Amino acid sequence: MFRPKLFTLLKTYNRSTLTADAVAGLTVGIIALPLAMAFAIASGLPPERGLFTAIVAGFLISLLGGSRVQIGGPTGAFVVIVSGIVAEFGYDGLVWCMLMAGGLLILFGLCRLGGLIRFIPFPVTTGFTSGIAVVIFSTQIKDLLGLEMATVPAEFLPKWAAYFQSSGTVSPATAALGIGSILLISVLRRWNPRTPAMLVSMLATTAAAALLHLDVETIGSRFGDLPRMLPAPGLPAVGVSELGRLIPAAFTVALLAAIESLLSATVADGMIGGKHRPNTELIAQGIANIGSAFFGGIPATGAIARTAANVKSGARSPVAGIIHAIVLALVLLLFAPLAKRVPLATLAGILVVVAWNMGERHHFMAILKGPRSDRLVLVLTFVLTVLVDLTVAVQVGIVLSALLFIRRMAENANVSVITDAVCGDVDAAEDPKAFALREVPPGVEVYEIEGPFFFGMADTFWNALGNRRSNIPVLILRIRNVPAIDATGLHNLRELHRKCLKDGTRLVFSGVALQPKAAFTRSGFLDEVGAENFCPTIDDALERARRITQE
Template sequence: MDRPQSLRQQFEPKLLAVLRRGYGWGDLRADAVAGLTVAVVALPLAMALAIASGTTPDKGLTTAIVAGFLISALGGSRVQIGGPTAAFIPVVFGVIAEFGYGGLILCTLLAGLMLIAAGLLRLGTLMKYMPQPVITGFTAGIAVSIFSSQIKDALGLRMEQVPAEFVERWIAYGRHLGTTQPTAVALVVSGLLIIVALRRWKPKWPGFLIALSACTAVAVALALPAETIGTRFGSLPSALPAFSIPQIPFERTLELLPASFTIAFLAGVESLLSAVVADGMTGGRHRSNGELVAQGVANVGSALFGGLPATGAIARTATNVRAGARSPVSGMLHAGFLLVFLLLFAPLMRHVPLAALAAVLLVVAWNMSEHQHFRHTLSAPWGDRLVLLLTFFLTVFVDLTVAIQAGIVVAAFVFMFRMSESVEISGGMHPDDDNGQGDDAEGRQRQRLPAGVEVYRISGPLFFGAANRLDNLLDQFVETPRAFILRMRLVPIIDASGVHALRALADRCRRRGIVLIVSGLQAQPNRILADMALGRDGQVRFASDFERALLLAESIAAEKAPSPGSVAQ
């Protein structure tokens, strides 16, 4: 009975748990207020993020409605708000530019299936092992990419296409700088000033929506010559999101797998980070594996309705909590309110200036840059700085997929280097945990060490990054001993490479006529050595602690004469 209970706890939507405990009119009222508040915040963001991703604003609204509803209804977090986020912009823009919108639909479907598989395989807990320099690096890199993508609309540049590559994009901006429109600059500056002022003096007000509305009202009232949603994309459809699948290039599935993995990775990381933030604000506890499954279902659903990739949105989730949300119903209502906005106000949205949306995204880019964390990490050890800068520059100048892969690999190598440096192999008469002796233990033990016996001690994990430290151990002996004690009480773990290194050491000892004694094995090394049959051939003797090893070595040294033909190899 325990196992089904465990599975239910991992994958049951939080919505069911909340309803089971009881849900009243007071809860519904609080969730409705929170859902409306978040919908007001999400409305301009959904459109702006879709445009920055290289598609139409209605795709962003569809994503917020469909995926936002599914994430809240099925997710493992009580107050998570889902939808399109800025993290997807570079990869989505690149996929659409190279494979078309059908390629993005396929990417989103594949990413959704990957997330479902990751949740069912219970990989959600692994996300906590993601190195922070990698997260900070690609997040800051994405922020720079978002900022770069908004220059055209912020300045009103007259250019047909914006190159996807960072350097080529800025070269193109430079060539068209003479086409800057003063109206666009005025609108973007006005939008920025309104947002910044409201954040300082009225932080609870929906700054994005107010700035967007004010800029739109001024542009319409003064008939300003500014490019709008309507002039670029036409009118938004004022209808329910329709189940529709465009032409999908299934034959290019293998080409799209890297981008799909990147989308799945970003969705998983950002959704779980958002859930952790929500837990910190509410005192709750999310279900990471159930959250990944919900994110996967939501991305599949978004793709089938012609939307964009989606994940948990940290800022919108925090807004939801601060607005008084009590359950996943607030997120479901947020999606419902967005649908109402789409049905009622779609004709008015065509008047929104693109420069005003650019102002919104410039603020999003600044918030996403996490410049305080970036500067803080630059004061970290050299390995963390290397991972941070490598991930950042690869995200900006090369590709987000390459940046994440390289960042994780380099972070792993840095970790292995640090772990190998923490392994100490030294003269083994130092006091350690074998017998709980004091500071004068080494002197007493050295005096009792019989002739023909040598002792070394390993301190730290004996894994593949440090296993080669045993290669030249015997060369440090002035005279070939009859017995060699290797103290391993301070070795918490050993892997196959460590076992192989010990076996090679035992072989070298045998060839020199030395009896190898291993003392003080902890549980994990003892189990691994037994499983891998080290010592069954009699080449290695084992002692539970150093005292017993010393007695064994003394008896060996007393009865065993040095090998006459022993030659060091």
Template sequence: MTTDSKENWFSFRPKLADALKGYTRQDLTADLIAGVTVGIVALPLAMAFAIASGVKPEAGIFTAVIAGFLISALGGSRVAIGGPTGAFIVILYGIYAKYGAENLAICTIMAGIILFVMGAARLGTMIKFIPYPVTMGFTSGIAVLIFTTQIKDFFGLSVDKVPSEFFEKMKVLAEHGGTFQWPTVVLAAASLAIILFWPKSWQRRVPGSIVALVLGTVAVVLLPNLLPVETIGSKFGGIPQTLPSPHLPALSWENIQHLFQPATTIALLAAIESLLCCVVADGMIDDRHDSNQELMAQGLANIASPLFGGIAATGAIARTATNIKCGARSPIAGIVHAVTLLIIILAAAPLAKFIPLATLSAVLVNVALNMGEWHNFGRVPKWPRSDAAVFLTAFSLTVIVDLTIAVEIGMVLAAVLFIKRVSETTQITAVDEGSETEGAHHSLVGKEIPRGVMIYRIFGSFFFGAADKLETALKRNGQEPDVLILRMRKVLAIDATGLNALEDLHERLHARGKHIVLSGPHTQPLFMMDKAGFLDRLGKANVCANIELALARAREILGLPPEPSRDPLAEERQRIETARQELTGALERVSNVLTAPTTNGNRPPPATGAKPN
């Protein structure tokens, strides 16, 4: 390892450091406007996400302030906005219901550590290898679950506690369906209508969710008799007017050992959402983010957020898009967004107690509608069956069973299908002079294949999904040769299972006095076979650079004399040489005609039978 690589194995350089170079007053003005706007947009979302996750509304605001500040200040994107998002609602609600608030905080800190390690280990680019059907499957499933969590508040149902399990939840909601409150339904429906039909041209200046929040709150304050609905004040007692002091949750190994699985799920969701958010931002501003730096910032944000009473955070795509559309130019806009929310807490927290839960429910219903990749259900019949199966499995497991299980099984299914597809591209076929397609040294054309020699060509990666094809191909032939030549020019990679298949075949043939010769193996397979000691057992003389040398080695093993040297291209070369000589002669004759001396300034008369031009 070089000195430079030792020094650069860990890199921590926030995008803010580069963005501040050449930073102007105009940039600051643009960032201030964008940051304040996004801060106002984030207010109802932060409270709604927190309530839906089972915690108090202020937890969402604390998350947006602390995590939002750290993600912008330390992240790898110029304009990405961080905070609580809908992707976490399902998993956080389940952890809170099962383990309580203290363990939810511990789980979030564990997820933050995992995220930081992923970024430090430069695994940011690995997230892109998670298949599209998996991410879209659980994203659509999360959207359905978010919608189901809002049925109670949207319709004002009298339910003390809503279960986290899907079928149990739907059963309880159905049993209490007759307890709906008309004032709550009217307010929620009106709020949703404002959000959905608010003119897009006005969204940049005044978002529809803020208009719905303000109008809903004013209506509840002015018309308490007509709208006797549940509010933040009636359910949670209001919002504190200050940030809490940092508090480290009590650690217990008995609880921690059960939190590794959900913590890993939170980390994966945060990584996927944040990097997807950065990709969207890059496309909108023509920039390039640092995925590893972003993951480290996400990790630090999720470690710090629970210490101040917050929940898990990640990149928020909708708020990032709003930030860009409002003219953001640097991470300063994200920092201003966090400061704006802090000012709102300090100055207007007492007013938050009048915010109706029905309006916040309408905000989350809109989030669910926009979050679900509903168009993919129409595309399922057009997808390959394997991709459709992965998508529907991830979706169904997210909704019916558990998000953690859905992500795990979805990833396993995708990996299995990938292996299947790779193995399907691997071909093992018998080769003779009639089926040859290679060039001179690697071609069988014009070469004699001795009796007792059989040649097979392996094409593609020789992984464990394809290793059994070699055995199948040999059994199909019905006889074992004295010398088996395996042509490996088209094998770019081999794994332990593929190597084991070669070793088993060698041992079986060797026990019967038969031999294997390898022709033209690539660097990776050759290195792996050498490192495993297979080349020593096989005999390095049985590893040849091309088929010509492999056939010569086979003749040597069989005790046959060397094949008489002959050039399979001699006839072709002779034809080319004849054509060259004829062309040279024709050019000389043309040259003689053009350079012949003229008489009286005229060219010599044309040849007999030729017509003058």
């Protein structure tokens, strides 16, 4: 179950592979540097917390993960949830939230739930990803434009109202650096996509601010000097009551980490033609988040953009991800004193670009042109993410998707009487097993159920069976097109059997599929009805009805 890709690939590892991984690791390490600091600051924390995460979690994800080229670290998807946790519980609460989320991720992997993550509806993931992009953009306006504001409201609408009230305090120098960083990144990416545009932008704007002696806020003026090494591992104290309040947030962090990491690994598979091990990846993500918590980091997951850059840079194994973490550790050791000169407007500009890239605009518009139910889920998830909370948005989106799916399945299910079907039907011409080709014994009624027999079609079932005659000797249920049955469906059949016994009617089944037959056997329903009354084909069921009527 837990089989890290690294240990498998080391069996055939050679010098040329190491060279390719070293180049890719160095490249991605350079790309990750400004992002790691920016994500931490956007989450309301000092920039070093992002670097600690990229080093510790990035190393553990590559060492223990189930993907060949996955790059792990802080991502934009966590900005909203992390900032909310920090605002309510402080950083100590975030640490315990990460520990619980890490434990949940490990449990997901041990329970082999890696394959189930793909069942999260696409409108839900698109809705909250687009919502996160809007929220990230809205949190960067103050630093991007240098607005003079004592406090920035946490809620979306009051935040923008405060921005408009402070619009007269825009700092021209700060706005020039922030907007300039966005334009420089865009130009560099269009001119040469392989250029580490965000790092170049950060270095260029930092140099400009220093040479021109611009009066702008920097990392140093707000946070002081960055530490030059990882902190000693440790955990803060926390009360039991706070742990209970953190459980919903921990579940959201775990679910988000699982979705992002497996989505990133799937994208990487498509780029390299490989196949990741989802359960191993979940366990590695859990261990990485626990490790990040011990060393003063923030939540981590697979980073799609950095993983793609890793592949494009020639990575062949998880060693590239390990080298990426080592590069960041060396940067922290050797260049931390210089980081305090980086303007916050530059990091804000970088995050605006990140928000634009993760906005899912094409997917969003495509879903808006699709079925009405998908549009509803998308818009509701998006609006709740922006205006309320990511946790609420994910929960409501998944529940609403499930309810709409249940309704759709129930609408497609059908229960109909087919006793009076006549020969010559289109159904008979296309299907040699069609009922219209058969002769029904006198006094026998035949109903056919189509679709999964679950709680969503209970009303349909009873509405159809309510019209049956009560004095018939045999009632045949043809269920060849029922692939599955749940407890409610089984209960409904038991109730029908009880009513049939009361009316003196024998219940006969035709064409029972594997899952319903297994459910009938385990529950004892097969013995209640009698094994002789379960027939493999409609011809056998009709012959059984003839024998019953002749008794």
